[in-house]
Amino acid sequence: MSTDIRISRTSNAAKVAAVLGALIVVILIAAPYWAGRADLRLMGEIFLYLALASLWNLLAGYAGLVSVGQQAYVGFGGYMLFALTIFSGLPPLVAIALAGLLGALISIPVAALIFRLRGAYFAIGTWVMAEVFRLVFAQVSALGGGSGTSLPTDIVRSMADGRSAREALSYWLALGAALIVVTAVYLLLRSRKGLALTAIRDNELASASLGIDIWRTKFFVYVVTSGLTAIVGALIFLQKLRISPDAAFSVNDWTAFVIFIVVIGGIGTIEGPIIGTIVFFLLRETLADLGTIYLMVLGLVAIVVMLKAPQGVWGFIRHRFDLQLFPLGYRVERSKDS
Amino acid sequence: MTQILQLDAVSKAFGAVTVADDLSYGLEEGEALGVLGPNGAGKTSMFNLITGTLKPDAGRITFAGDDITALGAARRSRSGIARSFQVPQPFTHMTVFENAMVAATQSAGLAGREAERLCIEVLDQTELLDKANDRAGGLTLLNRKRLELTRALCAKPRLLLLDEIAGGLTEAECTALIATIKSIHASGVSIIWIEHVVHALMAVVERLIVIDFGRKIAEGEPKAIMDSPEVQEIYLGIEADA
Numbered sequence: 001m002s003t004d005i006r007i008s009r010t011s012n013a014a015k016v017a018a019v020l021g022a023l024i025v026v027i028l029i030a031a032p033y034w035a036g037r038a039d040l041r042l043m044g045e046i047f048l049y050l051a052l053a054s055l056w057n058l059l060a061g062y063a064g065l066v067s068v069g070q071q072a073y074v075g076f077g078g079y080m081l082f083a084l085t086i087f088s089g090l091p092p093l094v095a096i097a098l099a100g101l102l103g104a105l106i107s108i109p110v111a112a113l114i115f116r117l118r119g120a121y122f123a124i125g126t127w128v129m130a131e132v133f134r135l136v137f138a139q140v141s142a143l144g145g146g147s148g149t150s151l152p153t154d155i156v157r158s159m160a161d162g163r164s165a166r167e168a169l170s171y172w173l174a175l176g177a178a179l180i181v182v183t184a185v186y187l188l189l190r191s192r193k194g195l196a197l198t199a200i201r202d203n204e205l206a207s208a209s210l211g212i213d214i215w216r217t218k219f220f221v222y223v224v225t226s227g228l229t230a231i232v233g234a235l236i237f238l239q240k241l242r243i244s245p246d247a248a249f250s251v252n253d254w255t256a257f258v259i260f261i262v263v264i265g266g267i268g269t270i271e272g273p274i275i276g277t278i279v280f281f282l283l284r285e286t287l288a289d290l291g292t293i294y295l296m297v298l299g300l301v302a303i304v305v306m307l308k309a310p311q312g313v314w315g316f317i318r319h320r321f322d323l324q325l326f327p328l329g330y331r332v333e334r335s336k337d338s
Numbered sequence: 339m340t341q342i343l344q345l346d347a348v349s350k351a352f353g354a355v356t357v358a359d360d361l362s363y364g365l366e367e368g369e370a371l372g373v374l375g376p377n378g379a380g381k382t383s384m385f386n387l388i389t390g391t392l393k394p395d396a397g398r399i400t401f402a403g404d405d406i407t408a409l410g411a412a413r414r415s416r417s418g419i420a421r422s423f424q425v426p427q428p429f430t431h432m433t434v435f436e437n438a439m440v441a442a443t444q445s446a447g448l449a450g451r452e453a454e455r456l457c458i459e460v461l462d463q464t465e466l467l468d469k470a471n472d473r474a475g476g477l478t479l480l481n482r483k484r485l486e487l488t489r490a491l492c493a494k495p496r497l498l499l500l501d502e503i504a505g506g507l508t509e510a511e512c513t514a515l516i517a518t519i520k521s522i523h524a525s526g527v528s529i530i531w532i533e534h535v536v537h538a539l540m541a542v543v544e545r546l547i548v549i550d551f552g553r554k555i556a557e558g559e560p561k562a563i564m565d566s567p568e569v570q571e572i573y574l575g576i577e578a579d580a
């Protein structure tokens with residue numbers, strides 16, 4: 001009798017989820033053919049928030065870099081889209097990709113600066129950096145200074161023929177961004193680097209002693225998430241067609257809501273930001289008419305979840321049912337054959 | 339034989355507490371060296387200095403011919419130095435197998451099936467295979483110590499540093515551990531072993547050093563060292579503590 005050992009990296013639940021997920025993606029791709037104009041806009045916004053939340057989750061939930069300043073890269077990406085299309089005459093799609101590259105590049109000196117700070121000081125440092133970004137862009141009079149500017153109509157027109165085609169394109173870009181970000185986060189966390197990140201989160205002393213370069217790993221995550229956040233930022237302002245420093249670098253819109261989403265959904269899980277995004281938009285769409293009360297309800301929900309289920313909705317489910325839709329771990333399976 | 343490790347006049351102090359005092363010794367490739375010394379003598383600190391967790395105030399550390407004094411812990415690990423922690427440091431939210439995979443992928447630099455195969459082999463050797471899917475945070479102290487040894491071995495070290503892994507074992511477990519370490523040693527891995535369980539140490543090592551207040555106070559053939567009066571004094575002191 002010998003024992004046969006197999007390493008499995010998936011589960012039945014994950015396989016079912018993958019099939020369902022693929023089906024949902026197909027339906028969503030077809031949305032411009034079945035959804036109305038307003039719904040399409042809303043869904044585009046949802047996807048961009050999902051992308052932001054997944055990136056922030058990778059940064060804070062996995063790399064332990066609790067930034068409250070990622071609006072720096074949302075705004076930077078948005079402004080790069082405007083600057084590169086208006087001044088350099090680049091096609092919007094090229095400008096979006098380039099905005100991501102530039103966002104990653106500018107995050108390098110920022111990281112070199114703020115990585116000297118620990119804990120709460122790191123968080124404050126990220127926020128101060130975002131304010132610096134806002135003040136700098138408010139100085140650029142060619143981009144409307146403090147009051148901002150609109151994307152010229154000829155640039156908007158150059159994207160696609162007709163308004164509905166443009167809106168469909170904008171929707172597909174947002175959907176594509178969410179899919180790429182979630183997939184990239186998933187693949188990263190399943191990879192060798194992901195194992196390193198998870199190890200660092202558990203025990204830095206042991207991680208370093210097992211060959212993991214902690215600073216370099218966190219730096220890598222910071223630069224990648226910042227670059228991708230800049231791309232999402234460019235897409236956000238491609239939807240809005242107007243940019244101003246206050247909208248671009250809003251700590252409320254691009255960080256507070258994003259943290260709400262991740263914490264409610266479950267920080268440190270891939271599923272968390274997806275659940276959190278759904279919860280956030282359900283609340284927003286049902287309560288939006290209530291004005292400030294809406295924000296108070298959000299705060300209340302956050303407090304209740306943090307007290308009752310500190311691991312968020314998905315953390316609660318996972319704990320209860322031992323469920324993982326995006327399997328990251330390894331299972332050793334032994335089958336005895338005679 | 340070639341030199342695998344050399345400490346040259348290494349010193350380190352925490353304020354008034356000296357944990358390494360002009361410490362020098364060498365280790366040949368493939369040798370097994372035992373370390374004795376009373377509690378608080380600086381034995382674990384010496385491992386911290388060799389692995390890069392601590393930086394020395396003075397002196398030089400050479401590994402496989404390279405001066406590694408300025409290198410960080412991660413680089414030293416990848417270059418072939420692995421340790422077990424006296425106070426186990428598991429990745430508590432990961433499974434036992436995943437803990438092993440961290441070492442195999444990050445330190446040994448293996449990928450895919452190759453890494454998985456090594457982990458299974460080592461887990462079998464350290465008798466943790468049955469616990470492969472358990473979360474490391476839920477392990478007993480004995481199994482946490484086994485996990486320390488497992489991770490160190492999955493790093494495929496040239497130099498293995500063991501910090502008190504035999505304490506609290508039953509007679510049978512201790513015999514099994516000695517056999518495991520002997521076979522690791524026989525495969526050519528150089529070993530430095532800090533251990534208060536002297537009979538286990540004596541069964542494996544070819545040479546002993548004794549440390550007190552960060553200073554090397556004796557060095558040589560195990561039997562001769564154990565019989566020397568100053569070691570008798572310290573050793574009896576340890577026995578009385580235990």
Ligand SMILES: Nc1ncnc2c1ncn2[C@@H]1O[C@H](COP(=O)(O)OP(=O)(O)OP(=O)(O)O)[C@@H](O)[C@H]1O
Nearest residue numbers: 352355357375376377378379380381382383384424
């Ligand atoms: N990071 C640190 N900061 C301050 N003091 C420290 C630090 N690490 C160790 N020490 C002190 O240095 C001395 C030596 O500690 P060390 O852990 O090296 O001893 P040891 O020989 O391993 O003892 P034991 O047999 O109890 O494991 C102790 O007095 C300890 O309190």
Ligand SMILES: [Mg+2]
Nearest residue numbers: 381382383424
């Ligand atoms: Mg010690």
